[in-house]
Amino acid sequence: MSDGLAPKAAASNALVRYAPLLFLALAWEAASRLHLVSSLALPPLTDVAQAWVELVQSGELVTNGLSSLYRAEAGLALAIVVGGALGIFMASSRLANAMLGPLVELFYPMPKSALIPVTVLWLGFGDGSKILLIFLGCMLPVTIGAYNGARGSDRHLIWSARSMGAHRLRMIWDVVVPSALPEFLNGVRTALALSFILLVSSELIVSRQGFGYLIGYLGANGSYEAMFAVVLTVAFTGFLADRVFQFVVMVLLRWRE
Amino acid sequence: MSDAAQIIVEDVCHHYRPSVGREVLALENVSLEVREREFLALLGPSGCGKSTLLYLIGGFLPIESGKVLVDDKPVAGPGPDRGIVFQNFALFPWKTVRKNVLYGLERQPLRREEREKRAQAFIDLVGLTGFEESYPSQLSGGMKQRAAIARTLAFDPRMLLMDEPFGALDAQTRSLMQSELLAIWEKTRKTVIFVTHDVHEAVFLAERVAVMSARPGRIKTIVDTRFDKADPEIHRTKMFVDKVDEVWNLVREEAIKALEKRLS
Amino acid sequence: MTNTMHRLAWSTARLLPIVALIVAWEIFARSGAVTPFMLPAPSAVAERIYDDALDGDLFINIAVTLYRALIGFAIATVGGVVLGTAMARNTAARWFFDPIISVGFPMPKIAFLPVIILWLGLYDVSKITMVVLDAIFPVVTATIAGIAGVEKELLWSARNMGAKDREMLWQILLPAALPQILTGLQVALPIALIVVVVTEMQMGGYGLGGAMMQASRFANSRGVFAGIVEIAVIGYALVAAMAVLRRRLLAWHQEAQEGAGV
Numbered sequence: 055m056s057d058g059l060a061p062k063a064a065a066s067n068a069l070v071r072y073a074p075l076l077f078l079a080l081a082w083e084a085a086s087r088l089h090l091v092s093s094l095a096l097p098p099l100t101d102v103a104q105a106w107v108e109l110v111q112s113g114e115l116v117t118n119g120l121s122s123l124y125r126a127e128a129g130l131a132l133a134i135v136v137g138g139a140l141g142i143f144m145a146s147s148r149l150a151n152a153m154l155g156p157l158v159e160l161f162y163p164m165p166k167s168a169l170i171p172v173t174v175l176w177l178g179f180g181d182g183s184k185i186l187l188i189f190l191g192c193m194l195p196v197t198i199g200a201y202n203g204a205r206g207s208d209r210h211l212i213w214s215a216r217s218m219g220a221h222r223l224r225m226i227w228d229v230v231v232p233s234a235l236p237e238f239l240n241g242v243r244t245a246l247a248l249s250f251i252l253l254v255s256s257e258l259i260v261s262r263q264g265f266g267y268l269i270g271y272l273g274a275n276g277s278y279e280a281m282f283a284v285v286l287t288v289a290f291t292g293f294l295a296d297r298v299f300q301f302v303v304m305v306l307l308r309w310r311e
Numbered sequence: 312m313s314d315a316a317q318i319i320v321e322d323v324c325h326h327y328r329p330s331v332g333r334e335v336l337a338l339e340n341v342s343l344e345v346r347e348r349e350f351l352a353l354l355g356p357s358g359c360g361k362s363t364l365l366y367l368i369g370g371f372l373p374i375e376s377g378k379v380l381v382d383d384k385p386v387a388g389p390g391p392d393r394g395i396v397f398q399n400f401a402l403f404p405w406k407t408v409r410k411n412v413l414y415g416l417e418r419q420p421l422r423r424e425e426r427e428k429r430a431q432a433f434i435d436l437v438g439l440t441g442f443e444e445s446y447p448s449q450l451s452g453g454m455k456q457r458a459a460i461a462r463t464l465a466f467d468p469r470m471l472l473m474d475e476p477f478g479a480l481d482a483q484t485r486s487l488m489q490s491e492l493l494a495i496w497e498k499t500r501k502t503v504i505f506v507t508h509d510v511h512e513a514v515f516l517a518e519r520v521a522v523m524s525a526r527p528g529r530i531k532t533i534v535d536t537r538f539d540k541a542d543p544e545i546h547r548t549k550m551f552v553d554k555v556d557e558v559w560n561l562v563r564e565e566a567i568k569a570l571e572k573r574l575s
Numbered sequence: 576m577t578n579t580m581h582r583l584a585w586s587t588a589r590l591l592p593i594v595a596l597i598v599a600w601e602i603f604a605r606s607g608a609v610t611p612f613m614l615p616a617p618s619a620v621a622e623r624i625y626d627d628a629l630d631g632d633l634f635i636n637i638a639v640t641l642y643r644a645l646i647g648f649a650i651a652t653v654g655g656v657v658l659g660t661a662m663a664r665n666t667a668a669r670w671f672f673d674p675i676i677s678v679g680f681p682m683p684k685i686a687f688l689p690v691i692i693l694w695l696g697l698y699d700v701s702k703i704t705m706v707v708l709d710a711i712f713p714v715v716t717a718t719i720a721g722i723a724g725v726e727k728e729l730l731w732s733a734r735n736m737g738a739k740d741r742e743m744l745w746q747i748l749l750p751a752a753l754p755q756i757l758t759g760l761q762v763a764l765p766i767a768l769i770v771v772v773v774t775e776m777q778m779g780g781y782g783l784g785g786a787m788m789q790a791s792r793f794a795n796s797r798g799v800f801a802g803i804v805e806i807a808v809i810g811y812a813l814v815a816a817m818a819v820l821r822r823r824l825l826a827w828h829q830e831a832q833e834g835a836g837v
Contacts, residue, residue, distance in 0.1 A: 163814035171791035250683035296681030401728035415736035
């Protein structure tokens, strides 16, 4: 019999767990302030924090951030919807699987970053090219997740549903979708991480707005504290997005032990 | 044949400490003596700690309190003097049957040809001739268990510790394996401690059956089950059936207690 | 149909959709619905690749990209397995690195590229460092999972037969964890390639990424598409090679046995 942990115990557990990060932060500050490393290459953490605050206050961080997130969201949403539909379609039709399967297998190992120049060629430096890039790049993991999930539906569950009177569409909703959900969500999780990578990559190289652009601009200007601030912001945004997603998954899949 | 106690367990207690939840008393003041060359069964309901007791004798778990002596020496860890056979075979999946059997032999001071000969002898003994180069994933359950037994016998341990070795096999294979194990034991005459929850199996295989209580486990009673096992119709003889009844009644009380504990 | 004939027929059938796609692409490109700039025909792209091959550029670029990706991948493999093993067996190592791995994994580490360039300059070192930084995470996670997942009965049997600590690690733990470690490597390899391409695009110079960026700057759409095809082929080849390697190394594993056993 296991007891749930009291909130205080959980909090102190989290503290112990993430303590090494605290040490690293302290080590960073110390190394920089004590000039163990060049404070140009590694500005003190406190200076970085200050630069961060200034960026927020000036609005630069927020504007660029929202622009980036909008692009990532839009591309990802398209990838999930189209990719998911494609995967389920392939799982339910042998013809579709035969025709599309080899194509999916062919394109899956291609490094999606190779699409950056062509999307820029087509849609220029703005939002459109980023959204298209993320859509194309993130689609396949979702497709594969949806496909595997739909294929894995337990035959016996389906038969039980049918014998209890469920007709085909209802059965897909009641049985196939819930049992496909875990694998599908796993594919979405991969796509989420990929969307951030593609977003930052394309913005670093070809953009006039957004997180990646801001990093490049600040770096070129020599404002390294601010540059570090944005780099850390982006990194933690990616981390947070994943954690939030995991939480959502946990809620959706409550029924799993 | 010596009558001296080869394994002495005295007042052993053991706690089970899971990573979440409270610790549980698994064994409470267990005392047991096993004689040399004897075939002893440890029988009891699920959760009674029979496997735990076996692991303590094998040296896989640290001894909290009490004494466990093997050949008058306290147990300090696992070693080739006490060969173990697990329910899930524990064969190294990346090695062939021959390589698996050779693994224990490689740690013995033997010449190369001697090792190969012994390995082949035991593979033949368990009836796996011709499957030396097969991988475990290519074998059936019964064959895997034979390979595991060959592996453990090959390095000639002084005693065999068997943890429900036939539990993962279907009923027919299990029955065949029991007869074969008995035949092998008669030939090699090692000390065997055999853990099981199957009353029939215990009475058929063992010379003595130690019935354990529900958790926390204690040795409840030891029943003598020595008789002529060569008779192929033994399962129908009155003597056998009565013995099974006797043991079953002892176990049944404990099984009910164990079930009530689980439901409460 | 004999087994070989069957396999041949199956492979051909799987190529059909790909061929159909290329044909459709060619027809669509020539149809005039889009400009040759927007969508060059496969024939034009193939011509461009051929030209690149003739003047040697193709091979230099492929070699350079592969070199960076594979070196980075190799370092990530060794480093990842070492770190993962240490974390699986040593509580202190585990405590220290766990939040770093757990927090770092979902981060788009490519965001640190400007920092890496600041520290390490504009040459191969920074590209390879970036690859290692990205590729090491799946290897570490897979190694930890693989080692933690080894059945305790396997370990106990080995100890029972007299195996000592060092033997346990190399003879039992790592072979038993191999399937999962290889899965981690199969995730890390494509990541290495993606990252290498991005770093090359950012920093220019030789390499498939740099070449594509160059073509893009000159609005040379054939060059851009040629680059896509080349990288796609390399990516496919690497993933296929990894799959073959896996089959070889894991010939003994459950999944490799199809329909065998009683």
